[in-house]
Amino acid sequence: MRTDSPLVLDVRELLESPGVQKPIAFSEPVAVGTDLAKLDGDLLLDLTLEAIEGGILVRGELSGAYTGSCRRCLKPLDGVFDVRASELYRSEGAEVWEEGYAVKDSKVDLEPMILDTVGLALPLNPLCREDCAGICPRCGADLNDGPCDCGPEPDQRWSALEELKGKLNG
Numbered sequence: 001m002r003t004d005s006p007l008v009l010d011v012r013e014l015l016e017s018p019g020v021q022k023p024i025a026f027s028e029p030v031a032v033g034t035d036l037a038k039l040d041g042d043l044l045l046d047l048t049l050e051a052i053e054g055g056i057l058v059r060g061e062l063s064g065a066y067t068g069s070c071r072r073c074l075k076p077l078d079g080v081f082d083v084r085a086s087e088l089y090r091s092e093g094a095e096v097w098e099e100g101y102a103v104k105d106s107k108v109d110l111e112p113m114i115l116d117t118v119g120l121a122l123p124l125n126p127l128c129r130e131d132c133a134g135i136c137p138r139c140g141a142d143l144n145d146g147p148c149d150c151g152p153e154p155d156q157r158w159s160a161l162e163e164l165k166g167k168l169n170g
């Protein structure tokens with residue numbers, strides 16, 4: 001864990017005062033997402049930390065903007081997201097679980113939680129619009145601009161075979 005990261009928070013004091021809620025709000029660029037949709041600019045963190053039985057409860061909101069490309073036509077697109085987080089960082093000495101987050105050296109590292117939570121909040125199949133027509137698999141024309149000259153799609157049952165033939169013919 002990089003202890004100099006702003007995403008690593010010292011919770012020593014908090015651990016000694018159960019029940020006290022500590023609000024934290026800051027923004028920070030984080031590398032999260034895929035080529036289809038990734039965080040653009042800073043992630044806004046608006047969280048509350050609280051020492052509870054078993055560890056540190058981290059909850060609040062993560063929000064920001066993303067850029068990516070349309071899954072069907074590959075045009076650039078963007079959007080915003082706003083996701084709620086509520087995770088327990090287990091105390092040192094508590095039973096260690098394979099999964100989940102843990103307090104280490106009296107610190108919590110928000111990054112893994114951010115990667116998980118924001119990763120799920122970003123669209124898996126971003127579309128420039130619901131009814132994006134995509135690009136023609138044969139000539140590559142953007143079908144949102146109108147039909148291309150390739151004619152109607154061949155029967156779906158044959159398309160796998162055509163694809164295979166295409167591969168064989170190189």
Ligand SMILES: [Zn+2]
Pocket residue numbers: 070071072073074075127128129132133134
């Ligand atoms: Zn599109």
Ligand SMILES: [Zn+2]
Pocket residue numbers: 136137138139140141148149150151
């Ligand atoms: Zn075409």
